[in-house]
Amino acid sequence: MKILLNDQQVHEADFESKEGKKAFWHTSAHLLAQAVKRLYPEAKCGIGPAIENGFYYDFDFGFQFSDEHLQAIEEKMKEIVKESLILQVYDVSKSEAYAYMEERNESYKMELISEIPDDERISFYKQGDYAEFCAGPHISNVSFIKAVKLLSVAGAYWRGSEKNPMLTRIYGISFPKASMLEEYLKQLEEAKARDHRKLGKELELFALMEEGPGLPFYFPKGLILKNNLIDYWRKIHSREGYEEISTPIMLMRTLWEKSGHWDHYRENMYTTSVDDTDYAIKPMNCPGGMLVYKSKQHSYKEFPMRVAELGIVHRAEKSGTLHGLMRARSFLQDDAHIFMREDQVMSEIQGVMRLIDEFYDRFGFKYEIELSTRPENSIGSDEEWDLAIASLKAAVEGVGKPYAINEGDGAFYGPKLDFHIRDSIGRMWQCGTIQLDFQLPQRFELEYIGEDGEKHRPIMLHRVVFGSIDRFIGILIEHYAGKFPVWLSPVQAKILPVSDKYLEYGKALASELREAGVRVELDKSDEKLGYKIRAAKMDRVPYILVVGEKEMANHSVSVRSRDLEPDKQEIGEMAVMKFVERVREESVK
RNA sequence: GCCAAUGUGGCUCAGGGGUAGAGCAAUUCACUCGUAAUGAAUAGGCCGUGGGUUCGAUUCCCACCAUUGGCUCCA
DSSP: OOOOOGGGEEOGGGGGSHHHHHHHHHHHHHHHHHHHHHHOTTOEEOOOOEETTEEEEEEEOSSOOOHHHHHHHHHHHHHHHTTOOBEEEEEEOHHHHHHHHHHTTOHHHHHHHHTSOTTOOEEEEEETTEEEEOOOOEESBGGGOOEEEEEEEEEEEGGGOTTSOEEEEEEEEEESSHHHHHHHHHHHHHHHHTOHHHHHHHTTOEEOOTTSTTOOEEOHHHHHHHHHHHHHHHHHHHHTTEEEOOOOSEEEHHHHHHHTHHHHHGGGOOEEEETTEEEEEOSOSHHHHHHHHHTSOOBGGGOSEEEEEEEEEEOOOOGGGOBTTTBOSEEEEEEEEEEEOGGGHHHHHHHHHHHHHHHHHHTTOOEEEEEEOOOSSOOSOHHHHHHHHHHHHHHHHHTTOOEEEETTOSBTTBOEEEEEEEOTTSOEEEEEEEEEESHHHHHTTOOEEOTTSSEEOOEEEEEEEEEEHHHHHHHHHHHHTTOOOTTTOSOOEEEEESSGGGHHHHHHHHHHHHHTTOOEEEOOOSOOHHHHHHHHHHTTOSEEEEESHHHHHHTEEEEEETTSOGGGOOEEEEEHHHHHHHHHHHHHO
16 A cells, blocks of 8 residues: 555545546445445445446345345444545555455455456555455545435346346435435435326326236326327427328237347237237337338339327336336337438438427427447348448437437347436436338338339338327426426316305306316315315416306406415416416417 | 335325224215315225135235336337
């Protein structure tokens, strides 16, 4: 042990910077391992990095891990912090590093070290009695970690492979101040309160039942939401020159063999047989779309041909992956296939990108773009893949949007541009995607007659904007915390008669508003006004309409808006027709 | 699929080897009420499913199913 590398220190004051946080959390991860080793010397360490929010560390405990253990480790961490251990960094040869880990029976660390080139020096970070090889950087003293909380325990495969043993991963978060931890935990709780599964139940939007894991049921209010999204989608797509088709939900196995899905995706397809013929429920809409294309002859004059399909697809996702509407086994895809000539590729891709931008912007979503390249198990030639990737790259660079490259994550038939939206607790979900596909047109021998009178093969792209409309609804629920904008709200206004005496007026008003196109509900309960207000608030209804003596006399409503706090209510009497206009205005916004 | 936890009235949860309890919701009655919970009464449960242990299981054990948190996967 030689020197303390001052240039790699990051102090508490740097917690605001990204690197500073990373160093802080990375040291916290080491602290976690240190606590574990003090309590359970037999436990073996895997790896423990800083992540976007906090840190984790993987351990092989060799015994059944419980919440009590987690508590004990957290307490031990707090104890160690008080020791004010200084971080020391030094480097050793590979063999020394290996010997150090071997002595401590750290087999996972030994495996990692053995893969490092022989002549490389390996840096170690040491805090008191604990040292581990690590590239750093770290903070200079563990005492900066004033607040630490271990959040959860989960299984995680060693080195991320299903074939390896499963280690126990402990997730934690830490801060230089206790108040920051409190703030963070509060945020977590708020995010939890927006969970689409919880709100979906409370607001009677949808449900998942034991009888159909991953297969969502929609209640009347949820379907209003869904249908509104679909109406909006149809309006914009029609404007953009898309035509809509519908293809069967189930088709013969031979079709899936032809498309390549049978070879590449069979485990995830639901199958059945009818009259000794095998069928599969569609996991994607494209093969059906191919048959529609082939059902007649096409000319270059029809191009670009934008053919959309709102198709329900089913995918047999592994049980452990299901997550409410975000990851389901059946969902409605807002698919479209665009058939075109090579010289139309760029403008079509950019057209879809603009469309996606318009959609997401309408909901106020920020998104990130990823370009996914050729995966291992793919079909097609290198030239086709190179050309397709180059086209997507040129298109995305042409519109000047930032993007990340996701190597090897493309579809088996082509590369794709993915559009990711963040949910309320920071998880990213893929929604839109644009995929270039040279394979299906070949496999299905798609053709068009060109200017030269000869047959040519069209280029095709797949694209979705919502992706899964169901997933999009899940994200919307969390994004708005159930307070949907007026145009989406299942119930736009709730009428609250001050007492039973005004129930009749309430009924008449409800019909009047309904006829005017307002989605309205009447509270018929025999409760006090305060109670009804509270109930309407909890329903997240945009407008609460109180009606009593005055309103009945004036043919008016007293409007109370959902969004304001109790002390700053926007309450005002308004003529019924004026209120209708207001709702209409907000509905087309 | 893997690791771990959980599963008790419509919802949120307490309980615990002798066949269950609260709050909210529901229903009924009284009150007729002006901007975040009026009061009273009633009804509602095969304690996830199937086995086992036991005189007796909702409680203990095993398996399965579902859910939750992650991991792997997401064409």
